[in-house]
Amino acid sequence: MSVEILDGATIVNFLEDEEAFNAQICDRFAHLDSDHDGRLSYGEMLKELQCLRLLETHFGVDVETDPDELALVYGSLFVQFDHDLNGTVELEEFKSETKQMMLAMATGMGFLPVQMVLEEDSFLKKAVEWESTKLVA
Template sequence: MSVEVLDGATIVSFVEDEEAFNEMLKEFQSLRVFETHFGIDVKRDPDELAHVYDSLFVKFDHDANGAVDLEEFRKETKQMMLAMANGLGFLPVQMVLEEDSFLKKAVQREAIKMDA
């Protein structure tokens, strides 16, 4: 983990970089966010887990065909990240970021651009 400074523009720039965003999506798809707590498997209430996944599925399945395709996943993920950027605004904030998190990747991408 590391402490980084970022603002909404960092996230927007990352989302607008199609190559970087699509690479992050591949990694994001494989996460098991609800089954782990800081990387340790935990037992969740099956009904609670089903409810969370059902509500996410409805939100992501735009064409209501019973499946979430890559483009639907991409659009919803992009919307969530832009909402996060909007919430941060233009004022820089310090955040503790995990090394492989999408926010850390956004900060690293911005640092590379500034060095160039």
């Protein structure tokens, strides 16, 4: 984890660079697709959904959440990704929904800088890294 400063523009600009965003999506999809069948099952997607940190916390300490409630939340998120409702998430579905989620974060964040703790392999961290390479160039 690292502490980074970002704003909505960081995310939007990263999404608008289709080559950079697509490369990150393809890498993450390939990493999650443990059986290499070109689709993500619920079990494969669950790892990614759990990284979203949907657990309630108080000052950084996790509060125990009802497992049945979490299962419902993860199931509804999976359906959100599975646009054609065939029980798996294909690359284009993963890309489309991830982009929508990131745009929602950008909108919610606005254009004032925010300091955040980011996971090293998160899409937000990738957006910050992308932005820093653009500033250097």
